[in-house]
Amino acid sequence: MNMDPLFLSFRLALCVSVILLVLAMPLAYWLAYSNWRGKFLLESIVALPLVLPPTVLGFYALIAMGPRGPLGKLWLALFGHGLAFTFTGLVIASIFYSFPFAVQPLMTSFENVDQRLLHASSVLGAGRWRTFRRVILPLSLPGVITALVLSFAHTLGEFGVVLMVGGNLQGVTRTVSIDIYDRVQSLEYGAANRMALILLTISFSVLATVYAINRRVWSPWAAK
């Protein structure tokens, strides 16, 4: 059985979850500690991919990445080629798609850090960055792991967005979900089933790991 699509999905999920962690951390910090009244607006925008169908995201991604869209124009000027049908294009689209899965666990765990510890740290002369690094981050470790694992798993299972902007290129954009879909379409139910079972096993193990971590400590992920 050709395992390329599975490895490609892994590579995509790994890139996306690591990049997302870097991007989501400052935003989650700001969302957790800012006193701005309009904060709920930004929170709503962050949560949008949870409720929008992948077709909406995929459609806008396809338009935005085209030569008439802002992202496509920029890319064409910088690199001389479009973004659609490339691995980089998939990474960018997936970052939007999995954004809430990284931001929300981080935000919740930052919010749950005991305020008195933050005050103590400040009274003892630590700056904001030092407090973040030495107090908030270690206490939020389960949240960080949850964010990393959930965005990884969510990207691994991504289908609609990839279908709409990927173009199904072997080794470049044919992810495991697209591969399974193709096999079902070609009536190769046996092969589809084998690939699907592998994905099911991996996804279950990933989720079981997260929930195991969360049970032992406290849950940074509000009941869902």
Added chain:
Amino acid sequence: MTRAKRIPRAWLELLVIAAGIFFAQSNWAAQGREIRVAAAADLKLAMAELVNKFESNSHTTVSVSYGSSGNFFAQIQNGAPFDVFLSADIEYPRKLEAAGSAEPGTLFEYAAGRIVIWMPPEINADVRKQGWNALLDPAVRKIAIANPDHAPYGRAAVAALQKAGIYEQVKSKLVLGENISQAAQFVQSGNAQAGILAKSLMLSPEMKNGQVWEIPRELHPPIEQGAMVLKSARNKQGALEFLDFLKSDSGQRILEKYGFVVPRRISAVPAQP
């Protein structure tokens, strides 16, 4: 009343409301004289006119679902509640007939599809003059086709490229749409600079302004479109009526208008571009 008793009561009320909503909806969906048609994506434009014409002369109303023929095949095998299946590849209805899911004697080829090369207006290569060579133009970085593994239009596109002798040269430029509509989307949005698409999509407002070159019919295997009534059809009478309409002169004329080759032409005038 104790608290323990009050909770199940509220739960029961909710259940009644939920059931009410559920049945209200399913009643509304199951109106008597309706037929449900599963139609291949290449029929999207023609179907609107076909349905209009059919409904004006009949009491039967038509509700259409569009999708890929392979998907419908799998769904029908698993009991999807359609009355009529219009497939872009006659192989699927044939397989369903062999499996006993078709109403005996209803399967027929209602038309054959044509393929064209379509380019957005902003690409300079003149496809009408250059034909195949337009695809070799360096401005054409990506060529969208439907997935040849399961879409009949994709198979025809690859066959034609091979016959024309340029498949190896353009292979690395190909991007695959899930079905022919998606391949059209890839070019129409400008992400691909050329596409090998169904002629039946060319009359859509989004495609009209592009450049079109018809691929000669002898360069690819015929894209046979197959229609059948499902054995499990709930409105068999209406379904048969609709198939008769597809065979009729006015039905065939509409199909022809949207770029399909209709059966009498297939046999009468072989391979005329």
